[in-house]
Amino acid sequence: MDELQQNQALADLIQTFYHQGKAPATSTNYSWRNPAGEIIISRSGVDKSQFSPQDWMKVDLKGLPLPEFAHCKPSAETLIHCFLYAEFPDTKCILHSHSVAATVLSGLYLNQGAIAFADYEVIKGIRGHNTHDCTVKLPIVPNSQDMGELCDRLHPESLKNFGFLIARHGLYAWGDTIAEAKRHLEVWEFLLECEIALLKIQAK
Amino acid sequence: MDELQQNQALADLIQTFYHQGKAPATSTNYSWRNPAGEIIISRSGVDKSQFSPQDWMKVDLKGLPLPEFAHCKPSAETLIHCFLYAEFPDTKCILHSHSVAATVLSGLYLNQGAIAFADYEVIKGIRGHNTHDCTVKLPIVPNSQDMGELCDRLHPESLKNFGFLIARHGLYAWGDTIAEAKRHLEVWEFLLECEIALLKIQAK
Amino acid sequence: MDELQQNQALADLIQTFYHQGKAPATSTNYSWRNPAGEIIISRSGVDKSQFSPQDWMKVDLKGLPLPEFAHCKPSAETLIHCFLYAEFPDTKCILHSHSVAATVLSGLYLNQGAIAFADYEVIKGIRGHNTHDCTVKLPIVPNSQDMGELCDRLHPESLKNFGFLIARHGLYAWGDTIAEAKRHLEVWEFLLECEIALLKIQAK
Amino acid sequence: MDELQQNQALADLIQTFYHQGKAPATSTNYSWRNPAGEIIISRSGVDKSQFSPQDWMKVDLKGLPLPEFAHCKPSAETLIHCFLYAEFPDTKCILHSHSVAATVLSGLYLNQGAIAFADYEVIKGIRGHNTHDCTVKLPIVPNSQDMGELCDRLHPESLKNFGFLIARHGLYAWGDTIAEAKRHLEVWEFLLECEIALLKIQAK
Numbered sequence: 072m073d074e075l076q077q078n079q080a081l082a083d084l085i086q087t088f089y090h091q092g093k094a095p096a097t098s099t100n101y102s103w104r105n106p107a108g109e110i111i112i113s114r115s116g117v118d119k120s121q122f123s124p125q126d127w128m129k130v131d132l133k134g135l136p137l138p139e140f141a142h143c144k145p146s147a148e149t150l151i152h153c154f155l156y157a158e159f160p161d162t163k164c165i166l167h168s169h170s171v172a173a174t175v176l177s178g179l180y181l182n183q184g185a186i187a188f189a190d191y192e193v194i195k196g197i198r199g200h201n202t203h204d205c206t207v208k209l210p211i212v213p214n215s216q217d218m219g220e221l222c223d224r225l226h227p228e229s230l231k232n233f234g235f236l237i238a239r240h241g242l243y244a245w246g247d248t249i250a251e252a253k254r255h256l257e258v259w260e261f262l263l264e265c266e267i268a269l270l271k272i273q274a275k
Numbered sequence: 276m277d278e279l280q281q282n283q284a285l286a287d288l289i290q291t292f293y294h295q296g297k298a299p300a301t302s303t304n305y306s307w308r309n310p311a312g313e314i315i316i317s318r319s320g321v322d323k324s325q326f327s328p329q330d331w332m333k334v335d336l337k338g339l340p341l342p343e344f345a346h347c348k349p350s351a352e353t354l355i356h357c358f359l360y361a362e363f364p365d366t367k368c369i370l371h372s373h374s375v376a377a378t379v380l381s382g383l384y385l386n387q388g389a390i391a392f393a394d395y396e397v398i399k400g401i402r403g404h405n406t407h408d409c410t411v412k413l414p415i416v417p418n419s420q421d422m423g424e425l426c427d428r429l430h431p432e433s434l435k436n437f438g439f440l441i442a443r444h445g446l447y448a449w450g451d452t453i454a455e456a457k458r459h460l461e462v463w464e465f466l467l468e469c470e471i472a473l474l475k476i477q478a479k
Numbered sequence: 480m481d482e483l484q485q486n487q488a489l490a491d492l493i494q495t496f497y498h499q500g501k502a503p504a505t506s507t508n509y510s511w512r513n514p515a516g517e518i519i520i521s522r523s524g525v526d527k528s529q530f531s532p533q534d535w536m537k538v539d540l541k542g543l544p545l546p547e548f549a550h551c552k553p554s555a556e557t558l559i560h561c562f563l564y565a566e567f568p569d570t571k572c573i574l575h576s577h578s579v580a581a582t583v584l585s586g587l588y589l590n591q592g593a594i595a596f597a598d599y600e601v602i603k604g605i606r607g608h609n610t611h612d613c614t615v616k617l618p619i620v621p622n623s624q625d626m627g628e629l630c631d632r633l634h635p636e637s638l639k640n641f642g643f644l645i646a647r648h649g650l651y652a653w654g655d656t657i658a659e660a661k662r663h664l665e666v667w668e669f670l671l672e673c674e675i676a677l678l679k680i681q682a683k
Numbered sequence: 684m685d686e687l688q689q690n691q692a693l694a695d696l697i698q699t700f701y702h703q704g705k706a707p708a709t710s711t712n713y714s715w716r717n718p719a720g721e722i723i724i725s726r727s728g729v730d731k732s733q734f735s736p737q738d739w740m741k742v743d744l745k746g747l748p749l750p751e752f753a754h755c756k757p758s759a760e761t762l763i764h765c766f767l768y769a770e771f772p773d774t775k776c777i778l779h780s781h782s783v784a785a786t787v788l789s790g791l792y793l794n795q796g797a798i799a800f801a802d803y804e805v806i807k808g809i810r811g812h813n814t815h816d817c818t819v820k821l822p823i824v825p826n827s828q829d830m831g832e833l834c835d836r837l838h839p840e841s842l843k844n845f846g847f848l849i850a851r852h853g854l855y856a857w858g859d860t861i862a863e864a865k866r867h868l869e870v871w872e873f874l875l876e877c878e879i880a881l882l883k884i885q886a887k
Binding site: 300379 | 677680682
């Protein structure tokens with residue numbers, strides 16, 4: 072796929088996320104890196120039910136708009152993307168979701184700093200895992216409107232499973248391809264759905 | 276967009292609301308104001324899964340059909356729309372939803388007069404809010420079939436966050452553009468979904 | 480709409496019901512009456528995700544296939560449709576749904592013989608109701624594979640609100656037009672969704 | 684339908700399963716047998732939201748790729764399919780789902796070895812059942828990454844109702860036609876949805 076096709080495919084995926092209830096009220100942001108290493112990121116304030124290829128813009132590694140996009144406003148969370156690309160240089164795509172499960176559980180478990188998931192087959196969807204027979208942790212950091220402060224709370228050693236939560240805000244997930252980033256996002260969202268079901272049953 | 280396109284776009288949105296479970300059984304009503312200041316409102320009794328541009332009509336500021344629509348019946352809640360346009364003159368669109376979460380929670384919290392939401396990132400979707408670090412209240416009024424009585428229960432100072440609930444009836448949300456009204460509706464519906472999830476978990 | 484168009488429109492609605500989770504595993508059945516008074520009913524065993532106009536057949540008032548459909552098998556519940564058309568002669572359409580809420584609640588409340596709903600705005604969607612300020616009852620009968628026995632359990636005076644439940648089986652709803660039958664089905668399904676939400680919250 | 688049409692129809696069904704939340708994060712696998720007796724099975728690692736006819740491959744009765752597919756990797760669970768085709772020679776299609784309900788309940792009930800369902804009308808969707816008035820059991824086996832070990836845990840006499848669960852992994856269902864396999868999968872998924880609703884209500 073060339074860049075235009077990639078922009079279209081990822082825009083379609085964002086609309087799918089909206090219809091899955093993962094991107095309400097213009098929330099969420101998304102980016103990918105083209106072969107030239109440029110960061111292509113969603114503009115601020117776009118209704119994700121109508122996200123189109125025109126809603127992408129390019130920023131540099133510090134999150135500043137490239138000259139041809141100087142008139143555009145990048146997502147408020149652009150620096151989180153820059154932080155992740157800097158820490159994990161092979162990363163090619165970063166996705167964000169704002170589901171009810173991610174919002175509610177990130178608030179409930181904030182004091183514990185993470186949610187642990189054990190023995191789920193779907194864990195094999197996380198790169199590097201080839202068995203269900205293990206425990207994986209999804210870290211949670213407090214929310215902040217200061218992205219520098221928020222990124223300081225992200226400890227790279229806790230991020231080896233390609234995802235984290237911001238309290239009452241949502242999930243970030245990433246990967247070395249767009250497909251892998253999507254797969255990681257779906258693993259974590261599915262595990263969060265299972266956890267919230269168990270809590271409703273009071274089986275935990 | 277011209278008026279015909281706007282009528283089509285908003286009709287499409289209403290069908291989307293139906294498929295999201297927010298407009299069952301011909302419930303709900305919607306309006307917007309064109310540049311001439313006319314109120315374009317949904318007719319009464321239309322199945323929202325099939326809402327089409329032909330299902331709009333025009334009323335004056337008192338809710339009476341304009342002459343060319345004298346044969347049409349406006350929504351039973353037309354006077355709520357007129358009240359809001361009168362109180363908040365910059366308002367250009369008013370949306371209504373009738374979801375399970377809005378219906379159930381508006382009944383449960385009626386005695387408290389409002390539902391409070393704190394520390395949610397999605398609060399930033401409400402105009403005038405640029406941080407999650409606050410509490411917003413969604414007021415609730417008792418239901419009535421007398422629209423004058425119902426509007427008397429609406430205190431403008433409680434409506435500054437562009438939404439309110441009618442008990443066991445649903446949510447109204449509005450904005451200075453159609454996009455803003457949709458965003459406000461999605462903020463409140465999302466917060467209601469989070470609240471009902473917390474109650475099911477018994478975390479509140 | 481002529482008969483072919485009506486058959487197509489109702490087939491489309493059935494597919495929508497499938498995607499709403501109301502018609503799993505070839506369950507459910509549907510009928511309408513054309514101006515000649517013939518009963519046009521769904522054939523037995525059709526996957527509702529693919530229900531097409533070819534999946535209708537005609538039966539007489541006793542549920543026997545008309546000659547041109549002698550080779551077709553009508554739905555196992557055909558006699559329920561015949562019973563309702565006989566009891567309520569103005570009825571033009573009968574719909575059935577098999578949702579999780581209808582299945583679970585019809586089992587839970589079977590011993591009480593009905594589920595009562597009070598003060599819901601959506602009650603106005605039932606013909607003859609113009610206020611939320613009332614209580615409506617949805618009767619429940621035990622399930623049976625003997626349709627004569629099952630119909631004997633249906634007391635016409637309890638059916639004045641155009642709906643009833645069969646325990647752990649689902650909902651029937653009807654009306655004097657297809658649109659009214661759909662509206663009645665959506666009223667009852669929405670009320671069942673509210674009830675199950677309240678039970679999960681333990682607010683009842 | 685010829686083989687190409689069958690491959691297309693089943694690919695479309697897999698995409699529907701994805702959108703029903705039954706196939707997240709490249710999980711799940713599917714197969715059918717053509718009239719020549721060849722097993723046509725889904726390749727490993729495909730995103731089910733985009734499953735296309737090119738994502739099928741052929742394996743022999745031991746699960747080894749046929750020569751023209753020597754370069755392809757079959758699903759990790761291929762041997763489960765081979766086991767079922769060997770035990771139940773009339774089987775023509777095997778489906779798998781990975782829903783929240785199947786994942787959560789297979790973990791909760793693992794120690795009991797099965798989940799029992801009684802008196803549900805939808806039981807009639809399982810071949811050989813013509814009344815709701817009975818109890819059916821859905822067996823559960825512990826998960827394993829060793830397919831030989833996993834199949835050893837499957838006792839054919841417990842599989843007479845065309846389905847079983849693997850703990851925290853999901854559901855397998857099958858039938859003598861693709862339509863029957865789909866119907867069986869939908870019966871079990873619907874029963875699991877009812878069970879999880881009852882547990883949330885604490886009615887069990």
